[in-house]
Amino acid sequence: MAANANPVRDDQAAAATNRQPGRTGTRWEWFLWPAVLISFMLLVFPQANFIWLSLHADLGLGQVSDALTGENYLRLLTDPFYLNAFWLTLYLSVATAAFGLLVGFPAAYALARIGGWTASLLLSLILTTSLITVVVKLIGLNIILGASGLINQIVLGLSLSNSPIQMINNEFGVFIGLVQYTLPLMIVLLFGVVQTIPVSLEEAATILGATRAATYWQVILPNARAGLLSSGLIAFNMSMGAFTSAVLLGGGRVRTVPVLIQQTIIQETKYGEGAALSTTLVGLAFLINVAVIAYLFAGGRQRVGQRAD
Amino acid sequence: MRTERDWTGRAVSKTILCAVVVFLLAPFIVVVGASFDSATEYHVTFPPRGFSLAGYETIPFKYALAGGISLIVAVAVAIVSTLIGLCAALGLVRGNVIGREVFQSFFRLPVQIPFVVTGAVFLQFYYQLDAATGVNLLNGFLGLIVAHIFVAVPYSIGAIASVLTRFNPALEEAAQSLGATGWATFWQVTFPFIRPGVMAGMFYAFIVSFGDIPVALFLVSGERTTLPVEIFQDMQFDFRPSILAVSTLIAVLSLIAIVGVQRLLGFDMIVPAQKR
Numbered sequence: 383m384a385a386n387a388n389p390v391r392d393d394q395a396a397a398a399t400n401r402q403p404g405r406t407g408t409r410w411e412w413f414l415w416p417a418v419l420i421s422f423m424l425l426v427f428p429q430a431n432f433i434w435l436s437l438h439a440d441l442g443l444g445q446v447s448d449a450l451t452g453e454n455y456l457r458l459l460t461d462p463f464y465l466n467a468f469w470l471t472l473y474l475s476v477a478t479a480a481f482g483l484l485v486g487f488p489a490a491y492a493l494a495r496i497g498g499w500t501a502s503l504l505l506s507l508i509l510t511t512s513l514i515t516v517v518v519k520l521i522g523l524n525i526i527l528g529a530s531g532l533i534n535q536i537v538l539g540l541s542l543s544n545s546p547i548q549m550i551n552n553e554f555g556v557f558i559g560l561v562q563y564t565l566p567l568m569i570v571l572l573f574g575v576v577q578t579i580p581v582s583l584e585e586a587a588t589i590l591g592a593t594r595a596a597t598y599w600q601v602i603l604p605n606a607r608a609g610l611l612s613s614g615l616i617a618f619n620m621s622m623g624a625f626t627s628a629v630l631l632g633g634g635r636v637r638t639v640p641v642l643i644q645q646t647i648i649q650e651t652k653y654g655e656g657a658a659l660s661t662t663l664v665g666l667a668f669l670i671n672v673a674v675i676a677y678l679f680a681g682g683r684q685r686v687g688q689r690a691d
Numbered sequence: 692m693r694t695e696r697d698w699t700g701r702a703v704s705k706t707i708l709c710a711v712v713v714f715l716l717a718p719f720i721v722v723v724g725a726s727f728d729s730a731t732e733y734h735v736t737f738p739p740r741g742f743s744l745a746g747y748e749t750i751p752f753k754y755a756l757a758g759g760i761s762l763i764v765a766v767a768v769a770i771v772s773t774l775i776g777l778c779a780a781l782g783l784v785r786g787n788v789i790g791r792e793v794f795q796s797f798f799r800l801p802v803q804i805p806f807v808v809t810g811a812v813f814l815q816f817y818y819q820l821d822a823a824t825g826v827n828l829l830n831g832f833l834g835l836i837v838a839h840i841f842v843a844v845p846y847s848i849g850a851i852a853s854v855l856t857r858f859n860p861a862l863e864e865a866a867q868s869l870g871a872t873g874w875a876t877f878w879q880v881t882f883p884f885i886r887p888g889v890m891a892g893m894f895y896a897f898i899v900s901f902g903d904i905p906v907a908l909f910l911v912s913g914e915r916t917t918l919p920v921e922i923f924q925d926m927q928f929d930f931r932p933s934i935l936a937v938s939t940l941i942a943v944l945s946l947i948a949i950v951g952v953q954r955l956l957g958f959d960m961i962v963p964a965q966k967r
Contacts, residue, residue, distance in 0.1 A: 408873055414782025417775050417844075418794065424841040425800060428816035435815055488704035489711040495701070502958055504712060506949075509962065511715045514945040515902035515919045518938040521926060522718025525725055532721065566715060570962055623805020625905040630926060640807040644908065647811050657815065660808040668803070 436657035444651040454658035464642075464659070468666070471638040474553065475621035478560040479614040482568045487610065490572035491602070495581070505573060512566035519562055520630040527555055527631075551633030559627030564617040571616065575609030576602075611678050615671060622667045639663045719942050726935035746936035754937045757921040761901055764832055764917065768839040768900040773893045775840070776847025780888075783848070784855040802845045810909030813838040817910070835910045835917075839900040846899060847892035850960075854888030891960045894952050 436454055438446035458464045493501045511519070526532045527549040534546040549555055579602060587597040603610070625640040632641065639659060647656035726746050779798055783791060801809070817828045828834030858881065866876045882889075907917045916924075918941070925934055952961060 408877075409786070410784075411782050411786030411788050413778045414786055414788060414794065417779035417782065417848075418797075420775055421779075421798060421801075421841075421844060424837070425797075428812045431816050431819050432812045485707055485711055489708040492701070492704035492708040496705075504708070505962070506953060506958055507712065508715055510946060510949050511719065513898050513902075513949055514719070514942050515904075517904060517919045517922050517926065518722055518942050519718045521922075521934065521938055522720075522722040524926075525721045526717060562715065562718065565711065569711070574962075619803065623807060625805070625807045626923065630923070640805055640905070643807050643811060644905070647814070648909065653815060656811055660805075660811055664804060664808060667805075671803075 432657050433661055435653055436661050438654045440652040440654045442651075444653060446654050454655050455662065457655070458658060458662055467637055467639050467642050468662075470553070470636070471622060471640070471663070472666075474557055474560060474638065475618045477557060478564055478621040479618040481557075481561055482565050482617045483572075483610055483614050486565055486568040486613070487572050487576075487606070490569050491576050493569070493573050494576035505570065508566045508569050512563075516563060516626050517630070520559060520627060523555075523559060523562060523631060524550060527558065550631050551635050553632075553636055555631035555633075556628050556636045556638070559631040560621045560624055563624055563627050564620045567620070568613050568617050571613040572606075572609065575606050575613070578609075579605045607681075608678060611674060615674055619667055619671070622663065722935055722942065723939045726932070726939040728932070728935075746932035749931075750933045750936055754918065754921060754933070757916060757918040760832065760915060761918040764836055764839065765897045765900040767836050768843050769893045769897040771836075772840045772843040772847045772896040773851075773889060775844050776851050776892050776896075777889060779844070779848045780851035780855050784852050785860075798848050799845050801841050806842070806903060806905035807909075809838060809842060810906040813841070813906070814909045829910065829912070832911065835907055838906050838910055839903065840896075842903070842906065843896035843899045846895040850892035850895055851885060851888045854885045854891075854960075858884050887956045887960050890952075891956055894956075894961060 435446065437450050437452065439449075439451050439453055440446055458468075493505060524531075528534070529546040529548070531549075533549065537543050537547055549558075583601055583605070584597055587601045588594075592600065623640055624638070625644060628636055628638045628641050629644075632638070634641075637645075640663070643656055643659050643663070646652050646659060727742050727744070728746070782788065783794060783798075788794060804812075813834065814829075817834050821827045821829070828837065862880050862884075863876050866880045867873075871879065902919060903917075904919045904923050907920045908923070911917060911920065918937075922934055922937065925931070949961075
């Protein structure tokens with residue numbers, strides 16, 4: 383533990399000296415303001431314009447009303463079509479994050495404990511799959527999961543089914559696409575989490591007579607709790623906004639909110655409604671993030687309290 | 692007894708790891724394999740039924756054009772967002788800033804907004820800008836570059852700041868006490884130390900721009916567009932074997948570039964740390 387803590391403390395010490403003003407006479411904070419100004423302009427003006435737009439009714443052909451109205455938001459909250467879209471997006475994202483944690487954590491754990499060049503090689507392979515533009519991956523998935531694809535050839539060849547199993551152009555296909563999209567980053571993040579859990583902790587548990595399963599559930603997972611939740615949250619956020627996977631593996635039949643946003647604005651030119659959809663999606667994701675982080679902090683304090691008892 | 696339990700416990704997680712690696716690599720292997728298929732019909736099969744380079748010979752010129760556009764856009768985005776990121780990171784890490792955490796959260800906001808929404812937001816903003824000032828960012832690719840910079844800056848800041856926090860200012864003091872000027876100190880002491888972070892930031896900004904589909908789908912209309920969008924459109928409406936050939940070329944070139952960057956910067960530099 384002590385060996386692990388030292389570099390962190392050095393980092394913090396270096397950072398603290400970093401922040402002492404005027405030691406070399408350079409006013410570094412002046413560098414901040416151009417970046418703040420540019421980022422502020424790129425964030426605030428477009429977003430404000432967009433939210434303002436969501437408060438206007440669509441008149442067709444890209445025209446919006448002059449009068450302010452909340453009808454776009456009211457429609458999202460009452461029309462079953464939109465409610466279904468939000469529900470679909472939400473449960474696909476939760477399923478993706480949950481499945482990602484379920485397979486991603488053991489994989490990251492194995493990677494961290496194997497160590498050495500094997501782990502580095504595998505980790506960089508995994509990372510590389512997420513750095514290549516997602517469209518290549520989706521074409522591959524279409525070939526694997528399609529009606530005449532690799533899996534169906536095996537299924538039909540072994541006579542497991544009389545007809546090809548439908549795995550794309552439905553929610554299952556989108557789910558697989560989302561897992562492919564989020565899993566590499568999740569594993570990289572979880573790998574970092576596992577690395578902060580000292581092996582000596584596991585050894586101590588084993589010496590005290592804990593089985594591997596008990597060590598996993600009572601030592602490793604509780605220590606990784608914050609990392610698990612934050613990685614899960616990142617996968618959830620990525621899935622909530624995922625557009626390309628939903629289109630190419632949903633075949634236009636799986637209408638998640640990001641797909642609807644693009645259709646509403648580009649195809650139907652209903653700008654007000656598209657803006658309201660977008661604002662609601664971002665707001666919903668934000669609220670869920672706040673709730674999970676609040677839960678994380680509350681739970682953390684409770685656990686510390688229990689330990690003190 | 693203990694070794695036996697160890698073995699089964701580790702075996703489960705190792706099996707999952709193998710399955711995950713196969714699962715993640717499979718789409719690329721299938722695309723590369725199918726691109727050499729001799730079939731000419733409009734659906735593809737894997738494993739290939741015969742070897743052929745037909746897919747490569749029939750690559751339409753529009754893909755090369757789109758690839759060039761993507762490259763120019765991504766390079767412009769990488770340079771500008773790295774400059775902004777360098778300024779922000781220097782100010783955040785070295786500066787005497789009140790409310791540092793507020794600024795950090797502020798700079799991270801673009802990552803929280805889905806790409807589709809960013810595309811829609813900038814499309815509407817450019818309409819308004821055109822109506823109000825006559826500046827039309829929807830002609831050409833300047834509008835796309837600006838929107839990509841918005842998305843890429845947080846990645847540049849993260850990469851540079853994580854290296855900058857490890858820099859020891861005593862080195863600067865040493866340089867200055869030996870008579871170096873402020874600029875000389877920065878370029879000869881500070882910058883060489885943070886250069887890997889700057890390059891990693893540039894690399895990530897490039898990747899964000901080059902891989903994007905949703906933002907470009909909103910902001911670039913008409914005949915000419917970026918390579919991923921071109922493939923995305925053809926994938927939906929006009930599938931042909933040359934798409935597989937182009938995808939294979941993208942995957943192979945990306946792999947070479949990523950391996951090159953890893954060699955140059957070290958693997959740790961391009962692994963996203965949690966604090967980013």
